[in-house]
Amino acid sequence: MISITVTALVFGVIFLAELPDKTALAGLVLGTRYRASYVFAGVAAAFLLHVVLAVAAGSVLTLLPQQIVHALTGVLFLGGAAMLLLKKDEDEEEVKKPADQSFWKVAGTGFMLILVAEFGDLTQIMTANLAARYDDPLSVGLGAVLGLWAVAGLGIVGGKALMKRVPLRLITQIAALLMLALGVWSLWEAVSG
Secondary structure (H helix, E strand, O other), rough: OOOHHHHHHHHHHHHHOOOOOOHHHHHHHHHHHHHHHHHHHHHHHHHHHHHHHHHHHHHHHHHOOOHHHHHHHHHHHHHHHHHHOOOOOOOOOOOOOOOOOOHHHHHHHHHHHHHHHOOOOOOHHHHHHHHHOOOOHHHHHHHHHHHHHHHHHHHHHHHHHHHHHHHHHHHHHHHHHHHHHHHHHHHHHHHHH
16 A cells, blocks of 8 residues: 555655756756657666665665664655755766667666666665655655656756756755754654664
8 A cells, every 4th residue: 555645755755866966957858859858768767776776775774773874864864865965066977978879878878877877876775775664665666756756857858947947956955954843853763662
């Protein structure tokens, strides 16, 4: 059974954390060069694979005693908040253009770019933490995938327009604040439980 509350919370956290990430810019670059549906297919497949791996890792953490899981996720959320607040603005990276624009070449380029760029990324770590925290892999996985796909879609279709209206720094600060709150809450549960 899917929890709408957990799915919505995970969606919000992952969406905000991914917006200022380099992959939104990479999706934007690919989307301006190639057919958007081809780019999205590759990017979406890579994000799905990352979420499956993260949720599996988080599910393993649920085998530990709850206090240890709360303490561990609390520390990791606080670390994630610090990373968001301390990171430099990321520049648009050069994306290698495939020789032809067939579905498999374009989707493959998007898939490989995201697969490499996102491995061990903050949102993958956050997804594992959320899976451990809520012990609801399906809801967490669904929220994370939808959040990542939403950012990818925004990046591919209209990332520059969004970034002109909403300052990247504000998005980063909101994501960091959410992570800080989740970290403090998890640590409080570890100590009080």
